[in-house]
Amino acid sequence: MTDIVATELSIRVEIPGNIPAVREVNERAFGRETEAALVDTLRANGKFALSLVAALNEQIVGHILFTDLLGSAQRLAALAPMAVLPDHQRAGIGSALIRTGFEYLREQGYDAVVVLGHKDYYPRFGFVPGANFGITTPFDVPPEYLLVAQLSVRPVAPGKMLYQPEFEAVAP
Ligand SMILES: CC(C)(COP(=O)(O)OP(=O)(O)OC[C@H]1O[C@@H](n2cnc3c(N)ncnc32)[C@H](O)[C@@H]1OP(=O)(O)O)[C@@H](O)C(=O)NCCC(=O)NCCS
Known part of the structure; x- marks a missing residue:
């Protein structure tokens, strides 16, 4: 007889007890300490807009962080x-x-999420080129990597998307 082990994925807001596991997930996924250290610094500086963990049978296997973008009258988050x-x-x-x-x-009233990421991955979540909205970032990345997903009916106003200063230490 085959044992069937139920696997259950749950997505939750990060709690302090998750911090070591979040660090490990980032280190192992990226194969270096840079992103894990950035997450720790942003947390220490109170810069989290939203930090979620993915737990699979109670093991933390994934993490995502959103921070507030600066310099816009709208509520914009960076993924x-x-x-x-x-x-x-x-x-x-x-x-x-x-x-x-x-x-x-969306529940918290954010208008949009911005990501610097792969154009083959993110469009499935509603991301479109930032150029459609006339937005830029200070980072030196090809424009097709700047993507934006609308969360509200208020279109993102054109302008430069300013990340929290902690990101400058890891800027491409
Ligand atoms: C990017 C990442 C978070 C995606 O998580 P995931 O759980 O694997 O993603 P999902 O299973 O939801 O989506 C899978 C799809 O994403 C794409 N994808 C995932 N990882 C990819 C990779 N390394 N390269 C290219 N495409 C990738 C594929 O299109 C895949 O689709 P498929 O199933 O048809 O092959 C994960 O691969 C990761 O941790 N990568 C290393 C860290 C990183 O690069 N983070 C993103 C930049 S901040």
């Missing part, structure tokens, strides 16, 4: 970083983190 443990990638965990994050942010 970065996002990480899923290598053994658990391509199983829909990253997608669940993004979709749940959007629900929380």
Whole structure:
């Protein structure tokens, strides 16, 4: 007889007890300490807009962070970083983190989410080129990597998207 082990994914707001696991997920997903250290610094500086963890059978296997973008009259969040443990990638965990994050942010009155990410991955969540809205970032990345997802009916106003200063330490 085959044992069937039920696997249950739950997406939750990060709590202090998750901090070591969040650090490990980021270190293992990115294969370096940069993003994990950035998350720790942003947390210490009180810069989280929303930090979610993905728990699979109570093991933390994924993490996503949203921070407030500065310099806009609208409420705009930056998605970065996002990480899923290598053994658990391509199983829909990253997608669940993004979709749940959007629900929380919409409830909190955010107008849009901005990401610097892959154009083949993010459009499935409603991201479109930032150029459609006339937005830019101070970072030196090709324009097609700047994507924006609307959460409210208020279109994103054109302008430069300013990340929290802590991101400058890891800027591309
Ligand atoms: C990016 C990441 C968070 C996605 O999480 P995930 O749980 O694997 O994503 P999902 O299972 O929801 O989505 C899978 C889809 O994402 C895309 N995808 C995921 N990882 C990818 C990768 N490394 N390269 C290219 N596409 C990738 C694929 O199109 C895949 O679709 P498929 O199932 O048809 O192959 C995860 O791969 C990761 O931690 N990567 C390392 C860290 C990183 O680069 N983070 C993003 C920048 S902040």
